Amino acid sequence: MLLRKQAARISTLGQPQGLGAKLALGLPDVVLLDLNFTPGRADGAEGLALLAELRALPTPPTVIVMTAYADIPLAVKALQQGAADFVTKPWDNDKLVATVASALAGRHPQQAAVGSGTSQLLGDSSAMRNLRAMIASIAPTEASVLILGENGVGKELVARAIHDASRRARGTFLAVDMGALPESTFESELFGHRRGAFTDARSDRAGRFQTARGGTLFLDEIGNMPLGAQAKLLTALERREVTPVGADHPEPVDVRIVSATNLDEARLHDPQVFRTDLLFRLNTIVVPVPPLRARREDIVPLIQRYLSVYARHYDKPLRPLDDAAIVALEAHSWPGNVRALRHACERAVILGQGPTLTAADFGLGNLRPSAGQPMVNNDALKLDVRERETIAVALSRSDGNISSAAKLLGLSRTALYRRMEKHGL
């Protein structure tokens, strides 16, 4: 009843058992998830298992978990495992409504809180100033843009900034993770299909190219596309038309293509990995986004910004950084770039207890077990060690490619990122 004004459709379940059937009727944008269902249980395991199930869906909903007031550690665990937010019971009606509204508005409350448009791209280093100038000059053109940079540097933000400053700003900005599209459904996902084209095609369905018509199609992780899929994409871009599966006639394409990859230039120019002809279609303009360690003067301002966002978000006091923390944060190599920095700030806001924030509050210093210390001394730790090892093996087998490693592990990319940060990988 409380949320009726917030959402177009609300569906409730008294028992988790019916969840699969509910999801089959259509995926929700937001799930408000209790963590204990069986009377007498309070460990949250049932809820965390459901959270993992929801996070593994192809288009995972934003999950807000509900915990008892006294069980903040469980809420933190849920956040680490991919929940976007939590509310404590008994809940405050206004706070619950605001949390759900913010999740619905941005499908990600933290991002909504940071504002929208180019202003999201924070940092005043000369590298960031050059990047902003480049965005301003290329945005009004229709040229295809290829954004290069490590994971978490802000490639998607750059793509959005280009869209927001372009003539297509009123149109849709649609991001597609090309590494996550199964090859078998690649054409139907991108180009759409007609009713009856295959067994599950019960009605006509638009593909991403049609959905983004008049706007910008952001092809993320293009380095992870199999060569067969690359050929299909190339044909669409060359002809500037797509044929939905089962259709007789092609449809014209009216999208601006912005793409991104974390592959380095050498790998990208290796024809065994990426088709040269497709690369030339995509890279009319190349925008490199530097890693955070190459623009260290941005680190503290970014931290201060995110601390204030999360302090507001979690209704916590804004604690200042102590001097040693500033030195440690600036010296850190930030392999996960701004994404990792943001999560570290969220952690510091939630866990910080003292009058100032220390490096340990950000998870620095205890990311790796120090040499000489016994790594395994109880079962919980063993499990942790195994998790770290398994992730490290998956990353090395997939050559550091996050999408492929996530696929190997059966995790979403976000879930893998969180675990990598937890283990300092």
Ligand SMILES: Nc1ncnc2c1ncn2[C@@H]1O[C@H](COP(=O)(O)OP(=O)(O)OP(=O)(O)O)[C@@H](O)[C@H]1O
């Ligand atoms: N310059 C920046 N200012 C503010 N926030 C940033 C900046 N760069 C990145 N972020 C934040 O870091 C996170 C990761 O950004 P984004 O998803 O754009 O990175 P990415 O390079 O596309 O990552 P991936 O390659 O893993 O997909 C987001 O939460 C984004 O808001």
